[in-house]
Amino acid sequence: MREEIKEILLSEEQIKSRVKELGEEISRDFPEGDVLFIGVLKGSVMFISDLMRSMKVDVNMDFMAVSSYGLSSETSGVVRILKDLDFDIEYRDVIIVEDIIDTGTTLRYLYDYLKARNPRNLKICCLLDKPERRKVNINIDYKGFEIPDYFVVGYGLDYAEKFRYLPYIGILKEDVYKKDKSN
Numbered sequence: 001m002r003e004e005i006k007e008i009l010l011s012e013e014q015i016k017s018r019v020k021e022l023g024e025e026i027s028r029d030f031p032e033g034d035v036l037f038i039g040v041l042k043g044s045v046m047f048i049s050d051l052m053r054s055m056k057v058d059v060n061m062d063f064m065a066v067s068s069y070g071l072s073s074e075t076s077g078v079v080r081i082l083k084d085l086d087f088d089i090e091y092r093d094v095i096i097v098e099d100i101i102d103t104g105t106t107l108r109y110l111y112d113y114l115k116a117r118n119p120r121n122l123k124i125c126c127l128l129d130k131p132e133r134r135k136v137n138i139n140i141d142y143k144g145f146e147i148p149d150y151f152v153v154g155y156g157l158d159y160a161e162k163f164r165y166l167p168y169i170g171i172l173k174e175d176v177y178k179k180d181k182s183n
């Protein structure tokens, strides 16, 4: 384990088995297939690629890039779209795939933005939910795990672009981001 990590919150095995269950659940809900996953870059990359492989029905993927955290551990509160969709989503079954819902700022913005394009269904699937930090209300259709209020990294999640490659989800030691703040 890297020295900046205080504790492993979710192991590779725990993530793998929960992602498999989520894929099976979504497949049961959309038996006719033709689902479009919209991954939110960059944090959801590991999750969406594993989730797709656990699907039992046809699924396509597209990506949006938004950023609100930048190099910090606190949201700026302003969501910027850096990349929009390649496909039209009108009348389609769409599932937004996110790594984490923290304050809810990113998802609230994305949900409303995509809803305006008139999909047949618009659902939300997130691996991690940090309800204690929520600032705006979000209805989560498919959820991997609820976690306490720690800043976590790994399995796609970063701190200042670091640690995304870790195969597990770990709690970042506070002095790592406190030190950066005091600079």
Ligand SMILES: O=P(O)(O)OC[C@H]1O[C@H](OP(=O)(O)OP(=O)(O)O)[C@H](O)[C@@H]1O
Residues within 6 Å of the ligand: 040, 041, 042, 043, 044, 066, 067, 068, 069, 070, 075, 098, 099, 100, 101, 102, 103, 104, 105, 106, 107, 157, 158
């Ligand atoms: O609920 P919120 O408080 O809005 O936080 C959640 C969002 O923040 C992170 O993205 P970030 O802006 O760090 O971009 P990244 O995915 O490229 O790391 C994370 O991947 C979610 O998209």
Ligand code: HPA
Residues within 6 Å of the ligand: 069, 100, 102, 150, 151, 152, 153, 157, 158, 159
């Ligand atoms: O706990 C977190 N870790 C990484 N990125 C995040 N973006 C929102 N919350 C988090």
Ligand SMILES: [Mg+2]
Residues within 6 Å of the ligand: 043, 069, 070, 157, 158, 159
């Ligand atoms: Mg980030």
